[in-house]
Amino acid sequence: xxxxxxxxxxxxxxxxxxxxxxxxxxxxxxxxxxxxxxxxxxxxxxxxxxxxxxxxxxxxxxxxxxxxxxxxxxxxxxxxxxxxxxxxxxxxxxxxxxxxxxxxxxxxxxxxxxxxxxxxxxxxxxxxxxxxxxxxxxxxxxxxxxxxxxxxxxxxxxxxxxxxxxxx
Numbered sequence: 001x002x003x004x005x006x007x008x009x010x011x012x013x014x015x016x017x018x019x020x021x022x023x024x025x026x027x028x029x030x031x032x033x034x035x036x037x038x039x040x041x042x043x044x045x046x047x048x049x050x051x052x053x054x055x056x057x058x059x060x061x062x063x064x065x066x067x068x069x070x071x072x073x074x075x076x077x078x079x080x081x082x083x084x085x086x087x088x089x090x091x092x093x094x095x096x097x098x099x100x101x102x103x104x105x106x107x108x109x110x111x112x113x114x115x116x117x118x119x120x121x122x123x124x125x126x127x128x129x130x131x132x133x134x135x136x137x138x139x140x141x142x143x144x145x146x147x148x149x150x151x152x153x154x155x156x157x158x159x160x161x162x163x164x165x166x167x168x
Contacts, residue, residue, distance in 0.1 A: 003030075003139050005135075006032070006059050007128045008035050009066075010037045010038075010048075012038070019091075022121040041076035041077075048076055049076065052076075053080045064086045066088035067090060067104075069099055071101075075107055087113040089101040089103070097118035
C-alpha cells in the first residue's frame with residue numbers, strides 16, 4: 001500500500017538528475033509516490049511559485065529541491081508553501097558546491113529549508129520519508145525495519161573485522 005501523500009523532486013536543471021535519481025530510487029523503494037520536475041527559480045519563477053502554492057492541494061506532503069551554484073530553488077519554493085522543503089545543494093561551479101550549500105542553508109527567519117549534504121539526495125529522500133511517516137504508520141514501520149537492517153549489517157561487518165583482527 002502506497003503512502004497517501006506524495007513527494008516532489010524538483011531540480012533547477014536536468015543536469016541535476018544524475019544526483020537526484022538517488023532520491024527517486026529511495027522513494028520508489030519505500031512505495032512513496034513522487035513526481036519529478038525541472039523548474040528554474042530564475043528562468044521560470046512564476047511556474048515554480050505556482051507549483052509550490054498548489055503543492056498541498058495537489059497531494060504533496062513534502063518538496064525536495066535541488067540546485068547548484070546560486071541554488072535559490074529550494075528557497076523560492078519554501079517562500080510559496082507551508083509544506084516542508086528539503087534542499088539538496090549540487091556540487092559544481094567555481095566553489096564546488098559550497099556556494100550551493102550556503103545559499104540553501106542561509107534562509108531568512110520564518111522561511112526554513114531543511115538542508116542535506118552537497119549531493120545528498122538519498123538523505124533528502126530519507127528525511128522526506130521521515131516527515132511523511134509522522135502521519136503514516138505503515139511508512140514509519142518500513143523506516144524502522146530499514147534502520148534495523150542497517151544496524152544488523154554494521155554488526156555483521158564489525159564481527160568480521162574483529163575476527164580478522166584477532167587472527168593477526
